[in-house]
Amino acid sequence: MGPVIVWFRRDLRLNDHPALAEAARSGRPVLPVFIRDKSVVGLGAAPAWRLEKGLESLSRSLAGIGSRLILRNGDADDCLDDLILETGADAVFWTRLYDPASKQRDRAIKASLKSRGVDARSFSGHLLTEPVRLRTKEGGPFRVYSPFWRAMVREGIQVDLMPAPKDMRPPERWPASEKLEAWNLGQGMRRGAAVLSRHVVAGEEAALERLDQFAEGKIDGYKSNRDLVSEAGTSGLSPFLSLGEVSPVRCWARAMHASESGSPGAGTFMKELAWREFAHHLMHHFPDLGHRNWRDGWESFPWNLEENRPDVLAWKQGRTGYALIDAAMRELQVTGTMHNRARMVAASFLTKHLMTDWRVGLRWFEQHLVDWDTASNAMGWQWVAGCGPDAAPFFRIFNPETQAKKFDPDGRYARRWIAEGQADPPSTAMDFFEAIPARWQLSLDMAPAAPIVELADGRSRALAAYSRLTGKSQDLPNVG
Ligand SMILES: Cc1cc2nc3c(=O)[nH]c(=O)nc-3n(C[C@H](O)[C@H](O)[C@H](O)COP(=O)(O)OP(=O)(O)OC[C@H]3O[C@@H](n4cnc5c(N)ncnc54)[C@H](O)[C@@H]3O)c2cc1C
Structure with missing residues (x-):
């Protein structure tokens, strides 16, 4: 059995990572990869700068368990093909995304890999639940938040927290990797980068610490403080969730726990996590959401x-x-x-x-x-x-x-x-x-x-x- 490629995208973490956990469990060599394809090249200045910080941190975390993050540049299908040729990998795992460009790319890659006998598999992890799972009574997608929320609660969220793999079998020989510094992902920020650096922390460790602090304190006052702009009354988790440095399921689980312990703000926080979920549900079902007026006329x-x-x-x-x-x-x-x-x-x-x-x-x-x-x-x-x-x-x-x-x-x-x-x-x-x-x-x-x-x-x-x-x-x- 050849190595398994784990293709990281917006899931820059080791915990609660079904694709990574499955690869590690297989006992086969694991090759973590990040590809600078056109979805990365097209990022805005600040998100690209922030991504660089996330990748630095993920590389360090992988090194901590004796692994490596291999960086490649180009079309994702070409880069994956090259890696398969170079390493003899016969499986590629990734976490599903739901925006139209990612879905189109991933569908094509999965079909092409499978046609050549490669075990191409996508896993959950970016959302609390799959956007296709929740349906109206008529069987269609939701267009209004409140019934969406009620359906989410009714269906329930599967809370399956997974510890980071302790170690992963490395390949016999690591394939070549590009240098993150050479990509210069932060270049669009120009002089703003130095200022942002004073305010931004990145990476899974920081994300988990932020979640801990919030779930053990501020969550109680969240309902009354979340709208006060001068208060740090919200979780500040959105940059971490955006790059998948913390899983939404872990955030949900912490809020559930706080709610069961009587925290008055926990339920409101869970409803906000559900707004994120609703946004992805909408984008999955209405792929023009980011381009066209959603309402007719x-x-x-x-x-x-x-x-x-x-x-x-x-x-x-x-x-x-x-x-x-x-x-x-x-x-x-x-x-x-x-x-x-x-x-x-x-x-x-x-x-x-x-x-x-x-x-x-x-x-x-x-x-x-x-x-x-x-x-x-x-x-x-x-x-x-x-x-x-x-x-x-x-x-x-x-x-x-x-x-x-x-x-x-x-x-x-x-x-x-x-x-x-x-x-x-x-x-x-x-x-x-x-x-x-x-x-x-x-x-x-x-x-x-x-x-x-x-x-x-x-x-x-x-x-x-x-x-x-x-x-x-x-x-x-x-x-x-
Ligand atoms: C015009 C506009 C643009 C926005 N653009 C983004 C964006 O690009 N990225 C982004 O993550 N959020 C966006 N939001 C939603 C929201 O403003 C941020 O998620 C929130 O400010 C993040 O702060 P927090 O992590 O402290 O949130 P908290 O109040 O602690 O909420 C917890 C989490 O719930 C989710 N959440 C909360 N409110 C919303 C919401 N209204 N919509 C979707 N998810 C929500 C976020 O993932 C957030 O991290 C936008 C809102 C508006 C009105």
């Missing part, structure tokens, strides 16, 4: 499509004159993440007050989020814009000032990220000037930004366009 909505119109540029640069939005957009530049509440308000402002196509915002996040996840990003943008599945109704136009009063009542979040106007700004706010492109020519001596749009004007413009689209009256409730 929205193609004729008069979105602004200009990426660099001055008001859109002000949004990107955190200079809209609305503190909650500007703080959020700067948090993104400095840390590669943004609080969920702030994501919703910033996305609402772009798509509604500035009437800008949600795909402009989606692409900006795709470049800047270290937790970028194709399904959650697409669902988030379409949800906020009002054209997506189970979307917030279009007339729900968040008012950034009201939202700031509710969720940043003492202005701590704004002060943490916006330096202008402060006599002694904190280092987090100063970091922004170091992270952003020099060509933006923004500096501390600038006057604080003045509002780029009157909120009432932006709101009525958006509602008028919406009522033209739907034929409904503009006289809609103000729920912002």
Whole structure:
């Protein structure tokens, strides 16, 4: 029996890894591989930079059990074929992904390998359950979150935690590997990389530590604190989940345990994990989720499509004159993440007050989020814009000032990220000037930004366009 290739993609961990566990259990030599194919080359600047950190960490973990991460560059099918030829491997295992490009690639590779007698097998591990497992009564996919959640609970999640293999049989001779440094995955970040490094931790060990800390403490207050933008009231697990440095099943299991011990926030946290699941369910069943308006009729909505119109540029640069939005957009530049509440308000402002196509915002996040996840990003943008599945109704136009009063009542979040106007700004706010492109020519001596749009004007413009689209009256409730 030849070696088994374990092809890592968005599952950069050793624990709870069914494909790796199966390979290790086989007793055959195991060849862990990561391939820089076009799905990697096409990553945005921050996700690619973050991936490099994840791969460094995975290499170290594998070395710790006497193994190695082999790096190859090129089309995945060619790279796998080369490795099979070089090593005599006769099995390739991987963890399933659900976005259209990955599914298409994986299907073709599986068919081709199988036709040549290679044992090509995909395993679960990226989600809590398979997107095909949950079906409506009529047998179709879910389009609304609440019944999806109820079905998930009804069907139950199989919690099968797997320890990392203690050792794995190495091949007789390791095949050649490229050098991670030579890929320079972080190059798109340019000067922002040094700033991000101060805020980002990566790897399975860090992920498990983060989960422990959260499940043993903050989870209790999660329900009441999760919307407060200046609090670290959420888990901060999204970058780890995005690259699979921790399994969703482990997060779920910890939350279950906390819930059984009476934690008041655990149930809410589980519902959030289910939003991630719902996003992948949608993307699996509606592969255009990231490209096309999900609801019919929205193609004729008069979105602004200009990426660099001055008001859109002000949004990107955190200079809209609305503190909650500007703080959020700067948090993104400095840390590669943004609080969920702030994501919703910033996305609402772009798509509604500035009437800008949600795909402009989606692409900006795709470049800047270290937790970028194709399904959650697409669902988030379409949800906020009002054209997506189970979307917030279009007339729900968040008012950034009201939202700031509710969720940043003492202005701590704004002060943490916006330096202008402060006599002694904190280092987090100063970091922004170091992270952003020099060509933006923004500096501390600038006057604080003045509002780029009157909120009432932006709101009525958006509602008028919406009522033209739907034929409904503009006289809609103000729920912002
Ligand atoms: C416009 C927009 C874009 C977004 N883009 C992304 C993205 O690219 N990647 C991403 O992981 N999340 C995205 N989200 C969802 C959400 O903002 C983040 O998952 C959350 O802020 C991560 O912080 P946390 O890990 O502390 O979350 P917690 O509150 O601790 O939640 C735990 C986990 O549940 C999942 N989760 C929570 N809320 C959501 C949600 N609304 N949708 C999907 N999953 C959720 C995440 O995996 C998260 O790590 C987006 C939301 C919006 C409104």
